[in-house]
Amino acid sequence: MRFETSTIKDIAKALGLSTSTVSRALRDRYEISEETKKLVLAYAEKVNYRANPIARSLKERRSYSIGIIVSEIANNFFSQVINGIESIAYDKDYHVIISQSHESYKQEKLNVEHLASRSIDGLLIALSSETQDIDYLRNLYAKGLPIVFFDRVPKDFETHKVIANNFKGSFDATEHLILSGKRSIAHLTNSENLSITKERLEGYKAALSKYHIEFKPELVKYCQHGGMHSTELEQAVKELLPLNPDGIFISSDRLTTGCIMALKKTNPEVAYKIAIAGFTNSNLVELFSPSLTSVKQPAFEMGQVATELLISMIEAKRPVTEFETRVLDTELVNITRR
Amino acid sequence: MRFETSTIKDIAKALGLSTSTVSRALRDRYEISEETKKLVLAYAEKVNYRANPIARSLKERRSYSIGIIVSEIANNFFSQVINGIESIAYDKDYHVIISQSHESYKQEKLNVEHLASRSIDGLLIALSSETQDIDYLRNLYAKGLPIVFFDRVPKDFETHKVIANNFKGSFDATEHLILSGKRSIAHLTNSENLSITKERLEGYKAALSKYHIEFKPELVKYCQHGGMHSTELEQAVKELLPLNPDGIFISSDRLTTGCIMALKKTNPEVAYKIAIAGFTNSNLVELFSPSLTSVKQPAFEMGQVATELLISMIEAKRPVTEFETRVLDTELVNITRR
DNA sequence: AAAAAGTGTGCAAACGTTCCCAAAAACGTC
DNA sequence: GACGTTTTTGGGAACGTTTGCACACTTTTT
Known part of the structure; x- marks a missing residue:
């Protein structure tokens, strides 16, 4: 045919x-x-x-397509980011190719390389929670592939980045728990590699400190695989419960929902007694039980900004040398318990 | 650069x-x-x-890419389907380009045409709830673009199709409500255009009939925009509640979550008294309150099957004339209320 | 009236492949 | 050692564009 x-x-x-x-x-x-x-x-x-776009691409040596790497699209935060990306990309006549790392470093690398060999003009990426070594990205970047990071960004990589104000989001959520009377607040978070993990931990600590609550390292639990394996969550929850926290602050979308499930599974009684606050962009929080206070990231906008920055790099006549890191504010949403 | x-x-x-x-x-x-x-x-x-894949594409006159149209990726059913699609596509060295119709006919058509002009080799599509006129698809198909429909399929279009056993899924869910003692069961569903709407309605009717419960048309509410506008859901709920249903069967993912929200918003008291059953592939149902019985579609598998069929069409040496409609079984998942 | 400038068009090469066709090399066979 | 076979290689066109350059024609300038 x-x-x-x-x-x-x-x-x-x-x-x-x-x-x-x-x-x-x-x-x-x-x-x-x-x-x-x-x-x-x-x-x-x-x-x-x-x-024929293919002939045109061949001639012009660009494909008018940009690659996206997220950990998974079945995650409201990322799907909203993608919507933001598309809104800009389509306007400027680029199309987007989405790949999922499923929080696996291997998969992420594979996908990026696959995309690169498909001659994408630029890459938008949120690192997987396993990722530590980003040399493969450096190589591509050095060869001329424009890259913009969003959400999970590497530390020492000179390019545009778009992130939420993780410190403040975290601070606000933790403060909210404190103000509602909680004093023993646990923190469930992602892999230590991730930028968001560090920033959110800092916000959590700062809020504790402001109210003169001692920071206890044993109340912080890291999930290496970002909650992709339900076992790691259950494990974390099992370790936390004996410490009798009265509140828990959770640091990412997947973890938040996963943690509530783990809590319910492990000890339904307690699940309803602990106050929960967490990062999540789920539009279903209103349905959740136990309810929670959520920190929403401006996902759509983050996608838009990242895409604008990427396209400006792609279309720059001369190599870009001035980079910016855009920080967008989060929003604290408090669901009143029925 | x-x-x-x-x-x-x-x-x-x-x-x-x-x-x-x-x-x-x-x-x-x-x-x-x-x-x-x-x-x-x-x-x-x-x-x-x-x-260089572009040069290769130009020479071979194919792009090794397939287009996907879903209503939205922030929907567990569709994101699982996409995972299934990717699992097969990547194996066979195709890449996928995802577009969202957001349940809008106009957007759907625009996206399909955009994809077609990007020279995709084939198209996987679930129709938007607004879509009635599929002539634009017929044209593309006549010009040689292989198309496979999944989930929401048109009636008179000779090609491969992949659907869930909607009749049975519906029947089972409705029967479940009946067996738990409900007698006045409302049905909230999608636009009448959609294949799934008709099939699921039939299943609902058949279950009622089996237990000699009269079918009351006023208990069936259609949502033209598939629940994309929260007002249409609230409207539907407002119209239903005065009829005092003791159960409600909801016919799609988006509608199910949206309906529960509308119920809670409209009348939280009643929301907990009505038994709810609905199609949804959300992996968060365990967290929902009120809880519900869910009909899960084999989304991942549907994506796989659809992709296999599509690739077989793309790679067929001679025009395909024998088409099949694959019907996959759903699963009824009953969450025991805490 | 000749030179200069401006306007509209076409030729041909290039982008990186694949593949038809022919040519060259290697090998047998008698 | 001349001839047919087989194996291996190369030349070059083609896929559908874009674009530098040259050319022809018209208009303006001096």
């Missing part, structure tokens, strides 16, 4: 023009007379001409 | 061979001597040669 489409050549032949003239007319170049342009445009319209 | 990569020409020059020889050696053709092959392969490895 094959698509039959008309090409510039066909139009040229039909109109008795050269392919160059047709090409230029279609791209509305100044050299072509109005008359000819009209003629060509009209005919192109008639035969429903669509430029 | 530009990517610098080595090409077949570079290799040919470096090795004093012709491009044709190098190309054949890389593709492991029988005509080339073992010796030359080894030489070429070794060198290619050394310079980290990657075939």
Whole structure:
């Protein structure tokens, strides 16, 4: 089965023009007379001409596509980011190719390399929770692939980055728990590698400190796989409960939902006694039981900003040397318990 | 910024061979001597040669990419389907381009046409709830674009289709409500256009009929926009509550969560008294309150099957004329209320 | 009236592949 | 050692674009 489409050549032949003239007319170049342009445009319209993007890409050495790496699309935070990315990309006539790392370093690397070999023009990536070694990204970047990081960003990598104000989001959530009377607040978080883990931990600590509550390292639990394996969550919960926390602050979307499930499974009684606050962009929080206070990231906007930055890099005439890290504010949403 | 990569020409020059020889050696053709092959392969490895997929696509007149249209990725059913699609596609060296219709016909058409002009080799699509006119798909199909429908399929369109056993899933859920003592069971469902709407309605009716419960049309509410606008759900709920249903069966993922929210918002008291059963692939149902009985579709598998069928069409030497509709069984998951 | 400048068009090369066709090399066979 | 076979290689066109350059024609300038 094959698509039959008309090409510039066909139009040229039909109109008795050269392919160059047709090409230029279609791209509305100044050299072509109005008359000819009209003629060509009209005919192109008639035969429903669509430029072959592959030929164009080959010639121009760019694909007008950008790659996205997220840990998983079945996660409201990431799917909202993707919506933001698409809203900008489509406007600027790029299309996006989404890949999921499922929080696996191996998968992430594989996907990135697959995308790169598919000649994407740029890459938007949130690192997997396993990722420590980003040399493979450095290599691609050095070869000229524009990269913009969002959400989970590496420390020493000079490029544009877009993140939420993790410190403040964390601080606010923790403070909220404190203000509602909690004094023994646990913190369940991602792999220590991640930027978000560090920043959110700092916010948590700062809030404790502000209210003169001692920081206890044993109340902090890390999940190496970002909650992809339910066992790691159950393990963490089992370790935390004996310490009798009266509140828990959870540091990412997947972990938040996973943790509540683990709590319910491990000890339903207690689950309803512990106050929960956590990062999540789920639009279903209102349905959750036990309820929780959520920190929402401006996911859509983050996607938009990251994409704008990436496209500006792609389309820059000269190598970009000035980079920025955009920090967007989170929002604390408090569901009143029924 | 530009990517610098080595090409077949570079290799040919470096090795004093012709491009044709190098190309054949890389593709492991029988005509080339073992010796030359080894030489070429070794060198290619050394310079980290990657075939330019765009050039290849241009020459072979196919892109090795398939388009996907779903209503939204922030929906567990669809994101699981996408995972299934990817699992097969990547194996067969296709990449996927995902587009969201957001249940809008206009957006769906726009996206499909965008994808088609991007020269995808085939299309996997679940129709939007607004879609009635699929002539634009017929046109593309007639021009040679292989299309496989899944979940929401059109009636009179001769191609492969993959669906869940909607009738049975519906029947089971409704029967479950009946067996737990409910007698006045409402049905909240999608736009009447959709195949799933009809099939699920039939299952619902059949269950009622089996237990000699009268079918009351006023207990069935349709949501034209698939629950994308929260107002349509609230409207539907407001209309239903005065009829005092003791159970409600909801016919799709988005609607199920949306309906529970609308119920809670409209009348929290009643929300906990009505027994709820609904189609949903959310992995968070255990957290929901009020709890519900869910009908889970084999989403991952549906994606896999659809992709296999699509790729078989793409790679068929002669036009395919025998089509199949695969029907996969759903699963009824009953959460015991805490 | 000739030179200069401006306008519109076409030729042909290039992007990186694949593959048809022919040519060269290696090998048997008598 | 001349001839047919087989094996291995190379030349070059093609996929559908874009674009530098040259050319022809018209208009303006001096």
